[in-house]
Amino acid sequence: MSEPSADVYEQGRGMDAHNKVMRELRDEKGAKDYDPREPTRVWLDEDNTPDGVYNSLTIILNTGGCRWARAGGCTMCGYVAESVEGGSVAHEDLLAQIDECLAHERAEGDEQAGLIKIYTSGSFLDEREVPAETRRAIAETFADRERIVVESLPDFVDREKITDFTTVGLETDVAVGLETATDRVRHDCVNKYFDFEDFEAACAEARAADAGIKAYLLMKPPFLAESEAIADMQSSIRRCAAVDGCHTVSMNPTNVQRYTMVDQLHFRGGYRPPWLWSVAEVLESTADVDAIVVSDPVGHGSDRGAHNCGECDDRVQKAIKDFDLRQDPSVFSEVACECEATHEAVVERETAYNLPLAE
Numbered sequence: 146m147s148e149p150s151a152d153v154y155e156q157g158r159g160m161d162a163h164n165k166v167m168r169e170l171r172d173e174k175g176a177k178d179y180d181p182r183e184p185t186r187v188w189l190d191e192d193n194t195p196d197g198v199y200n201s202l203t204i205i206l207n208t209g210g211c212r213w214a215r216a217g218g219c220t221m222c223g224y225v226a227e228s229v230e231g232g233s234v235a236h237e238d239l240l241a242q243i244d245e246c247l248a249h250e251r252a253e254g255d256e257q258a259g260l261i262k263i264y265t266s267g268s269f270l271d272e273r274e275v276p277a278e279t280r281r282a283i284a285e286t287f288a289d290r291e292r293i294v295v296e297s298l299p300d301f302v303d304r305e306k307i308t309d310f311t312t313v314g315l316e317t318d319v320a321v322g323l324e325t326a327t328d329r330v331r332h333d334c335v336n337k338y339f340d341f342e343d344f345e346a347a348c349a350e351a352r353a354a355d356a357g358i359k360a361y362l363l364m365k366p367p368f369l370a371e372s373e374a375i376a377d378m379q380s381s382i383r384r385c386a387a388v389d390g391c392h393t394v395s396m397n398p399t400n401v402q403r404y405t406m407v408d409q410l411h412f413r414g415g416y417r418p419p420w421l422w423s424v425a426e427v428l429e430s431t432a433d434v435d436a437i438v439v440s441d442p443v444g445h446g447s448d449r450g451a452h453n454c455g456e457c458d459d460r461v462q463k464a465i466k467d468f469d470l471r472q473d474p475s476v477f478s479e480v481a482c483e484c485e486a487t488h489e490a491v492v493e494r495e496t497a498y499n500l501p502l503a504e
């Protein structure tokens with residue numbers, strides 16, 4: 146059995162059995178080193194925020210990969226690949242990545258994006274990934290924009306760190322990969338170690354620095370049936386929206402990534418990504434909450450992404466994207482397909498496991 150290295154602080158967290166399986170799967174993938182001066186990804190997009198829709202520059206900064214993933218990590222996450230030799234990236238190299246992103250923006254965009262979003266596949270606010278000096282330099286670089294979002298696990302959300310952004314005049318949000326408001330589902334199905342109360346504490350810290358929280362939720366982690374996933378997501382959205390400071394919820398349907406536990410289950414017929422009808426149902430039924438709720442199903446319509454029958458996937462995806470920008474649930478009454486009956490039957494009959502075939 147492979148062990149995480151001694152300095153992996155996450156040891157002892159999460160479920161040992163899940164971590165063991167995930168480490169073995171990630172080992173199969175093998176290590177691949179990346180240039181520390183290149184961002185993992187960068188693209189231009191648009192996003193709905195409490196101040197309206199903005200052009201956004203999304204940056205996936207390469208900070209050495211997720212420590213939690215090296216210990217085993219989340220059952221659906223294949224993001225461990227972005228590692229660099231030595232496991233950490235120096236100040237100058239992180240700033241070189243930011244320069245690359247700005248060059249990309251100049252080359253591709255008509256105007257400067259008002260919103261900057263920085264993800265790291267880890268925690269931007271963890272100073273072992275992004276030192277305080279680098280965080281401050283990045284805040285200065287983007288001081289002429291309107292808003293910024295930085296990704297972090299709740300452990301590292303701290304009012305002093307966030308103040309680096311608010312003092313240069315940026316509306317600031319912290320994106321937290323909460324996945325679900327239900328602790329049991331987060332621990333046992335996702336293998337994430339923190340609790341909902343840690344998320345609430347992170348929201349309070351953000352509020353204290355005059356910042357907000359964007360919660361990322363995972364629709365249909367493994368081991369949940371379609372109906373359980375819908376119910377879990379509906380209650381999670383309501384619980385998140387009720388926390389002071391959490392003004393946006395982004396619901397991500399699980400997609401099947403290589404070298405993950407979800408991939409193993411999927412390969413053996415034990416996992417199907419959620420139906421786009423389920424995503425629509427959740428958005429429609431929670432449209433009354435006091436928060437922006439959005440979803441951007443990755444790989445929609447494919448076997449490995451959220452999908453319906455193949456005929457209606459693009460239309461339903463388009464309705465979801467319309468909902469993201471307008472928050473108007475009537476967009477869903479404009480789409481229909483014969484496969485809704487199949488979806489209804491699935492929701493009624495699918496159970497997660499131990500399905501007895503007779504009394």
Ligand code: SF4
Nearest residue numbers: 211214218219222266
């Ligand atoms: S989902 Fe986030 S915390 Fe979990 S393994 Fe992936 S990068 Fe790490």
Ligand SMILES: [Zn+2]
Nearest residue numbers: 454457482484
């Ligand atoms: Zn259909």
